[in-house]
Amino acid sequence: MKHKLFLICIFLSAFISNLHAQTVIAWKQGTSGGYTYKYVTGDPTHSRFYTLKNGLTVILSPTNKQPRIQAYVAVKAGSKTDPDSHTGLAHYLEHMMFKGTDKYGTMDYEKEKPYLDQIDALYEQYNSTTDEGKRADIYKQIDQVSGQAAKFSIANEYDKIMAAMGGQNSNAFTSFEQTVYEDDIPSSAIDKYLTLQTERFREPVLRLFHTELEAVYEEKNIGLDNDGRKTVEAMFAALFPNNNYGKHTTIGTIQDLKNPSLKAIRNYYYTYYVPNNMGIILSGDFNPDVMIKKVDDHFSYMKAKPIPVYSFAPEKPITSPVKKDVYGPSPETLTIGFRFPGANTRDARLLDLMGSMLTNGKAGLFDLDLTKKQLLLSANANSYALKDYSVLLLTGNPIKGQSLDEVKTLMLNEIAKLRNGNFSEDLITSIVNNEKKSIIEQNESYSNRASNLLSDFTAGVDWRADVGTINELSKITKAQIVAFANKYLTDNNYVIVYKHQGEDKSVIKVVKPPITPVDVNTTAQSPFLQSVAAIPASAVKPVWLDYNKDIQRAKSGRAELLSVQNKDNSIFRLYYRYDMGSWNSKLLPIAAQYIQFLGTKTKTAEDFSKAFYKLASSFNISAGTEISTITISGLQENFNATVKLYEDLLANCQPDEAALTALKARIRKGRENAKLNKTNIAQGLVSYAQYGPSNPFNNVLSDAELDNLKATDLVNILHQLNNYKHNILYYGPYTALQAATALTKLHSTPVVFTPYPEKKHFVKLQADHNQVLFADYDMVQAEIYWIRNEGLYDPAQAPKIELFNNYFGTGGMSAVVFQQIRESKALAYNTYASYASPVKKSDPNFFIGYVGTQADKLNEAVKSMNDLLNDMPESEKGLSDAKDNIRKSLETDRITQDDIIFNYLAARRLGIDYDLRKTTFDNLNKLDFNTIKAFHDSELKDKPYTYCIVASAKRVNDTDLQKYGELIKPDLKQIFGY
Incomplete structure (x- = not known):
């Protein structure tokens, strides 16, 4: 996973010029609530690092902005530690x-x-048998006994328990070196969550x-269709070539996939899923003194044991470029990779600084010299930090x-320019300033805090170094940048992958062996589920928006200016929002x-850009x-300098024929x-299905x-943009009046707004018969949309609608569609169904279902979804869990910052002037299965x-396709409009 500087927490209020005067960043030890922990001085996240008696790492980062907790249970084991015989x-x-x-x-x-x-026992027999006929017979026994x-x-049942407690x-x-289990829970459900996790990791049954x-x-086949993954x-x-980063893949080889061993899986669990190799990372609304005792009480049963040390022969220096070729149907790309030391090195x-020197979206060398000058369609530099080595791609x-x-x-x-020092030193200062801004924004989110702490834990990165990075x-x-580039980014020490079309x-x-659907x-x-449900949870009062207040x-x-004041930090976001778009003018995009x-x-x-x-x-x-929006x-x-700069460019930009x-x-x-x-092609087909041959996608x-x-x-x-009617949206430290006053001097509007260009209207069609829209694409899978x-x-x-969707098709692994199509019949890795509301009042609702399956199982997949569309299985418990999930999610849902404004504008487009969540919450208990069944x-x-x-x-x-309706095969020009 990419290790990003913008997730590193820093001193939020300091200016770069004052950094040298700040508190020394160091590890300190504290004691509170009967537990000793470590912390880093100057860490604005106030994260605490505990090591329990059995070696379990617990990292707590409290923040009370939302009554929820992002929870990770991480194991320092992944594809790198897979046995060679069982990737x-x-x-x-x-x-x-x-x-x-x-x-x-x-x-x-x-x-x-x-x-x-x-x-x-049958799987062990299956794996040791080479005769294909005998293997087929053994698999029939496996299928029968299963x-x-x-x-x-x-x-x-895990997902049902999580759903019932309001988990998301x-x-x-x-x-490569981590397996992570993640949940987002109401803070009031922490006792339920810990009870479930304690049991989950005690002794799993396969x-x-x-x-x-x-x-x-199916997941492997999806990967075979993914040119980026290849x-x-x-x-x-x-x-x-010497490290399992290169020798193993996360999903494994086809040969190993065909020969799984439950015994080997169980041995792996007992080897690596031990407390001294695991971490629990929690960020959200809690008291850390109370939380650490809860975690300790629940996980003290785990016993530490020695962990096998992963060893490998160090990689030899690359002395000449290593070239690889990859083929696939997606567009051609070129990727160059440089090898670096492991994540915990300076x-x-x-x-990430090196990556930002090349691409930062505005003023990197790639940005200015290649993208801005349109010498390449796009160019990016990204870092990938791992424990043993890191990579610049x-x-x-x-x-x-x-x-x-x-x-x-x-x-x-451009790499040569780094080595030769052909860049402005101001770029380094600008990068640090932008990191400061990004980190402030990221630190507002409890989930991002947890993600950053998780990454450091599994990669072995010292949090002190992160806090002090800026x-x-x-x-x-x-x-130093020049010396660094000359040390690592030479003309000969890279791998280059040519992705050909x-x-x-x-x-x-x-090839998947046939299986019999299971009940x-x-x-x-x-x-156990009933006992978890009975654990008391404190009531949480929902908070609804009052648009007037x-x-x-x-x-x-x-x-008109709509504003929400930012009382937390110095970030502002300003929007000019126009009720016009490509339907008014195809030139606007x-x-x-x-x-x-x-x-x-x-x-x-x-x-x-600079x-x-x-x-x-x-x-x-x-x-x-x-809708068009300027952000x-x-x-x-x-604020003043930024807005003035934008307004200058908008008002005074000059035609450039070469550009x-x-x-x-x-x-x-x-x-x-x-x-x-293939994703774009599918989007085009879906638009064609909704609107007909002339549709928004090909407009x-x-x-x-x-x-x-x-x-x-x-x-x-x-x-002319400022002359069209638009709303101004502002989120920042100013009040609405202060923002309006400042903008009056910066942003000019006419006495009378210019009317929008006439809009082209697209009308969604009402189907009176089944149709099949088919597009040919060179892939292993088949992707099917209803x-x-x-x-x-x-x-x-x-x-x-909310309850139906949660129960039927969007409620995660506990939804009917997922259980029947994936769990029972194993026809898909991903499947869902949703009855969706439109974005504006005058539009109809629409239904979309999806199954991604192996092409030779298309008929089975279609039949399975169609059966569910015509006959919805009944589960009162499932419906009750869906209600609980919606209710508890709404109780802990907090719409904040500029999302308040966008929620209001979305409601206004739907013709309502109130928070629709309250309607759902107040009426949820009035709904029963008969109501949902009648709706279905x-x-x-x-x-x-x-x-x-x-x-x-x-x-x-x-022949198969025609069984489902009138077969239409629009060509790519009909789909895309060009």
């Missing part, structure tokens, strides 16, 4: 840690266990293994007609791109279909790349219109759908 094992185990123990996830463990033991065992299992985002992830293995197969794997294999901490995307070798030359020339960076000189003939999909016992619940109002010229390449009579485009970056500020113009942000101390010519080429290349992107300039575009046309649009436009928006329906039957059952399918025509045949 992907850590990832397997991560999946299995959701299956329960002998106390939950089962209706009768004593009856279940003999079957599980048989399955264990079906018997499943009769006693309760699928997704329950998930886990595995990477049940429902063969269906979960199918999900891992590029990174090729890069790491070449950078680290040189690794400087990697440079990625470039070519413009039309450009070779990947030309991309390489351009990027390496202090350290402020002392860095240009000469074309067929990957090496891809071999994971997932969705209505059952264990005594929570939003300040003023006038700046002719514009082009103009929004064009401005970044323009200057005025007195300043170049480069001058503006000036914004020096002020630690930024601006962005976002042109949507019906300006920075430090309040630079437009380059932009046209850039857009053409971007269009070509979009047609090679773009034709190739001829693009060719005929004039620079003056775009500049005139920019010059689309249906529904009735007009009615805010009174909000509680019903009236809106979804036996209705016509449009199936949007992206898959390889080599793997999916027309």
Whole structure:
């Protein structure tokens, strides 16, 4: 995972010039509540680092801005510590840690266990057998016995318990040297959460293994379709031939996936899931003295044991470029990787500075010399810090007609500038100033605090160094940067991966053995679940928005100003919001791109980029279909200078035909790349399904219109922007009146606003028969969407829709769709369904369902979703859990900062003037299963759908597709409009 400087907590109020006078940053020891802990002086997060008697690390970072806690349970073990004969094992185990123990996830463990033991033995027999016929026979036995065992299992009981306590985002992830289990919980539910985690990590039972293995197969196949993942794997294999960073992949090899061993997985658990190799990281609303005792009481049962030390032969220096080639259907890219020391070294901490010297979005060498001058479509530098080594990755995307070798030359020339000192020393100061701003913003979030602490824990980074990083960076000189670049970024010590656009003939999909769907016992619940539910939790009073009280109002010229005051720090965010977009003018999105390449009579485009970056500020113009927003942000101390700089550029930008010519080429290349992107293709099909052949997705300039575009046309649009009616939104230290007063002098508005250009209207279609929209794409998987436009928006329906979605299709692993399609039938890694509300009152609701499956299981996947659309399974417990999740989530949901303004504007577009969450909360208990069932039957059952399918025509045949409706195969020009 990337280690980001902007997540490092620093002194929030200090200016760079005063850094040398600050408190010495050092580890100190404190005692409170009967526990001793360490902390870092000057740490604004006030994080405490405990080590319990059994070696368990506990990191607590209290903040009471929201009544919730971001919780991580981290294990310092991942794909790097997988046995060579069982790659992907850590990832397997991560999946299995959701299956329960002998106390939950089962209706009768004593009856279940003999079957599980048989399955264990059968897998060992399966793995030691080479004869394919015999292996098939053994797998039939595994399938049969698994079906018997499943009769006693309760699928997704972990997720049900979490949902009932108001948990959100329950998930886990595995990477090179960490496996992390994450939950976002109400602070009032901490006792329930700790009780569940204590049991979860006591002794997991590996049940429902063969269906979960199918999900891992799907995940592997998704990876085979991901050219970015293939590029990174090729890069790491070449950078680290001796280390498991390069020798192992997180999901594992196909051969190892086909030969799993429950015995090996269990051994891995007993080896690495021990307290002296684990950490619990909590950030949120709690008293650390109370919290540490709770954690200790729950986890003191764990016993420490020695951890195997991972050893490897040090990597030999790279003395000449190592070249690798990767093929796939997505656009071509070039990636260059340089190897650095491990994350806890000073040189690794400087990697992010090095990355920012190259790309920071405004004034890096890549930004100014390659992107701003439109010599490349894009260029980025990112660091990847790991325990043993770190990596600097440079990625470039070519413009039309450009070779990947030309991309390489351009990027390496910029690296040479670093080595030769061809950059301004002011850039270092500007980077530090921008880090200061970013860190202030990031530190506001309890979840970001926890994420940063987690990253340091698993990578072995000293938190003291993190707290002091800005202090350290402020002392860095240009000469040191030059020396650093000459030490590590030479002409010969890198790996280069050429990602070519074309067929990957090496891809071999994971062929999944046939399985019999299992009964997932969705209505059952264990005594343990009931005991957790009975643990008392303090009531939390919900907080609703009152738009009249929570939003300040003023006038700046002719514009209405809506404001929320920032009383926490010096950050401001300013928005100019227009009720017009690409439906009013297809040129507006082009103009929004064009401005970044323009200057005025007195300043170049480069001058503006440097000036914004020096002020630690930024601006962005976002042109949507019906709403366009200009966002300006920075430090309040630079408010006047930042706004003045933007207004100068907007009012005085000059046409630049050379920049437009380059932009046209850039857009053409971007269009070509979009047609090679399966996600974009799917988006186009979905828009086609909702609106027909002429739709918002393909409402773009034709190739001829693009060719005929004039620079003056775009500049005139920019010059006229302030003359169109717009609202001003402000979040910052000023009051609304202060902001309005300041803006009156900075932002001019006309006496009478210019009317918006006439809007083109797109109307969502009401389908009267089934259709299939198919797009051919070279991929292993098949991606299937169900689309249906529904009735007009009615805010009174909000509680019903919220409950239906949570129960049926969006409630995580406990939702009906997930349980039936993934858990029972193992047809997908990812699946969901949602009855979605529109963004404005005049639009209808719509339904979207999704299944990503192996192409040869398309028919099974379609049937499975269609069965659910026509007959929704009933579970009173599931509905009760859905209610609890919604209720407790709403009780602890706090809309703050500028989100208050955007919530109000969203409500206004829907024709309401109140916080809709209160309506849902007040009416939730009035809803029962009959209500939800009636909603399902009236809106979804036996209705016509449009199936949007992206898959390889080599793997999916027309005969199958035609079974589901009228088959339409729009070509890419029809989908994209060019």
